[in-house]
Amino acid sequence: MLDKNKVDYSLYLVTDSTMLPPGTTLESQVEVALQNGVTLVQLREKETDTKVFIEQALKVQKLCHKFQVPLIINDRVDVALAIDADGVHVGQDDMPIKMVRQLLGPDKIIGWSVGHEHEVEQLAAMGPGGVDYVGLGMVYPTLTKKNPKKAPMGPRGVSKLLDKLQSTKAEWCRTVAIGGLHPDNIPRVLYQVASSDGKRTLDGISVVSDIMASPDAGNAAQTLRALIDDARFQYAEGLSPFTKEYSFEFARKCVQQTTEVSPLVQHITNKVHQNFGANITLALGSSPIMSEVEPEFEELSQVPHATLLLNTGTVAPFSTLLHAMRVYNAARRPIVFDPVGYSATSTRLELNNQLLAYGQFACIKGNVGEILSLADLNKGKMRGVDAGSVGSDISLCVEATKIVAYRYRTVAVCTGQQDVIVDGTCGGTFRLSEGSAGGASALPAVIVEAGEIPVMGKITASGCSLGSTIACLVGSISDKQHLFHAVVTAVCLYKSAGKIASERCHGSGSFQVELIDALDQLFTENHPENWVANVSRI
Ligand SMILES: Nc1ncnc2c1ncn2[C@@H]1O[C@H](COP(=O)(O)OP(=O)(O)O)[C@@H](O)[C@H]1O
Numbered sequence: 001m002l003d004k005n006k007v008d009y010s011l012y013l014v015t016d017s018t019m020l021p022p023g024t025t026l027e028s029q030v031e032v033a034l035q036n037g038v039t040l041v042q043l044r045e046k047e048t049d050t051k052v053f054i055e056q057a058l059k060v061q062k063l064c065h066k067f068q069v070p071l072i073i074n075d076r077v078d079v080a081l082a083i084d085a086d087g088v089h090v091g092q093d094d095m096p097i098k099m100v101r102q103l104l105g106p107d108k109i110i111g112w113s114v115g116h117e118h119e120v121e122q123l124a125a126m127g128p129g130g131v132d133y134v135g136l137g138m139v140y141p142t143l144t145k146k147n148p149k150k151a152p153m154g155p156r157g158v159s160k161l162l163d164k165l166q167s168t169k170a171e172w173c174r175t176v177a178i179g180g181l182h183p184d185n186i187p188r189v190l191y192q193v194a195s196s197d198g199k200r201t202l203d204g205i206s207v208v209s210d211i212m213a214s215p216d217a218g219n220a221a222q223t224l225r226a227l228i229d230d231a232r233f234q235y236a237e238g239l240s241p242f243t244k245e246y247s248f249e250f251a252r253k254c255v256q257q258t259t260e261v262s263p264l265v266q267h268i269t270n271k272v273h274q275n276f277g278a279n280i281t282l283a284l285g286s287s288p289i290m291s292e293v294e295p296e297f298e299e300l301s302q303v304p305h306a307t308l309l310l311n312t313g314t315v316a317p318f319s320t321l322l323h324a325m326r327v328y329n330a331a332r333r334p335i336v337f338d339p340v341g342y343s344a345t346s347t348r349l350e351l352n353n354q355l356l357a358y359g360q361f362a363c364i365k366g367n368v369g370e371i372l373s374l375a376d377l378n379k380g381k382m383r384g385v386d387a388g389s390v391g392s393d394i395s396l397c398v399e400a401t402k403i404v405a406y407r408y409r410t411v412a413v414c415t416g417q418q419d420v421i422v423d424g425t426c427g428g429t430f431r432l433s434e435g436s437a438g439g440a441s442a443l444p445a446v447i448v449e450a451g452e453i454p455v456m457g458k459i460t461a462s463g464c465s466l467g468s469t470i471a472c473l474v475g476s477i478s479d480k481q482h483l484f485h486a487v488v489t490a491v492c493l494y495k496s497a498g499k500i501a502s503e504r505c506h507g508s509g510s511f512q513v514e515l516i517d518a519l520d521q522l523f524t525e526n527h528p529e530n531w532v533a534n535v536s537r538i
Pocket residue numbers: 366367368385386387415416417418419451452453454456457460461462463464466494495498
């Protein structure tokens with residue numbers, strides 16, 4: 001007899017026989033998946049007639065019994081009743097939960113597809129007698145769901161739904177994430193998804209194509225099982241010791257590589273920054289390309305060492321920003337995100353939040369106003385795109401930068417007289433169902449400074465151009481090299497050039513020109529030990 005409180009949701013297979021590879025059947029795929037660690041099965045056959053569906057359900061049920069794994073039927077309450085399945089999964093447009101419960105009785109499992117906070121409120125209002133678990137998503141785009149009604153929400157969107165489950169006290173409700181989940185993004189999703197209070201993490205992940213469409217479904221399931229059991233998230237190699245000698249050596253190598261590979265830096269940036277950013281990119285031995293033409297994004301992203309600078313300064317159309325982000329994420333090429341004027345208007349806030357909810361960024365860079373707002377530590381909204389007068393409290397800046405780095409699993413940079421850089425990518429562990437441990441405060445952080453350089457804050461697009469600089473250097477590194485160090489190198493280089501330029505210039509007009517000259521010079525000479533900016537670990 002099923003005890004629905006003891007169900008293991010960790011690896012939940014949802015079937016789809018339209019994607020079976022040649023030589024396999026629905027049953028053969030399910031069987032090898034069960035042999036290799038699947039803990040729950042849902043029969044989801046949208047295009048099958050009732051008679052065949054029941055035949056299939058009985059066969060799959062036999063397999064599930066053999067492995068003592070519960071079988072859930074998608075949508076068809078009648079089929080579930082007819083074969084005495086363990087539960088039913090319904091979507092938002094299917095039979096209402098109350099009716100499903102009346103038909104199934106209290107002991108069966110009811111799952112619901114949930115993508116919006118108000119749906120969580122509804123299930124909370126129904127109490128423990130309603131929904132037993134929710135499928136949260138979709139996390140990433142997937143071909144499995146044809147014409148999806150929901151936009152991908154990314155790990156951040158899923159976390160927000162967990163927050164809602166917490167605030168509505170729906171503690172009985174179990175959760176799995178679904179949509180576009182594969183071995184290359186699952187550890188990150190499991191690590192990243194947690195309620196803000198850290199008390200709620202996912203109970204499992206749900207996959208369709210990764211197993212059903214695999215020519216070796218056993219191996220696919222085993223890989224997923226291992227990732228879940230390993231409970232570790234690893235973005236890059238462990239953090240190297242941050243000694244001065246190591247930093248110089250890394251910086252030299254990083255500049256050298258940038259010269260050698262000349263990264264293509266696609267800029268989707270504001271009009272104010274375009275010319276300046278292109279010249280800075282050239283000074284750093286890289287190739288700028290300003291493009292907002294969606295059909296060419298994919299081709300650009302495939303160029304070796306392509307990098308994307310995504311700057312929301314004069315707000316390119318949302319679809320363009322989103323498309324570029326998807327393309328570069330899919331190509332596993334780095335994106336440097338500069339949410340200019342993040343909370344200056346509600347339009348910007350909404351747009352930036354949507355990008356942040358879905359995408360994965362190598363680096364998020366902002367001025368103090370932007371980073372404080374991103375960390376929810378800014379009182380009130382920003383007045384414009386410049387930092388304003390909020391920036392004097394360095395410990396608050398460090399706290400905010402850590403929150404941003406942790407929340408978005410990125411290298412976060414907060415600019416100002418002192419630049420704060422925090423590494424949120426270095427890895428960690430997750431535990432299904434047990435809440436998230438650790439947190440932002442333990443992340444490695446450094447401060448880069450070269451004294452007060454007021455003129456740096458007095459030219460427009462100086463922050464944006466730091467974004468270009470970061471993108472150039474980040475574009476040059478390999479997967480195995482440490483992203484954090486590349487960002488630190490870029491920030492040091494830029495700050496050092498700013499210091500030199502400020503001494504050579506006659507005012508903010510000539511500062512721009514001197515800044516490009518100084519960057520060019522420092523980059524060409526490549527002697528990081530002579531850079532004037534100081535890096536200190538905090
Ligand atoms: N008072 C200052 N002293 C030294 N460097 C500064 C100062 N203000 C800004 N910078 C530098 O200028 C660049 C732009 O920073 P900031 O003005 O904070 O960003 P934004 O241009 O996005 O508003 C960064 O590289 C930052 O380090």
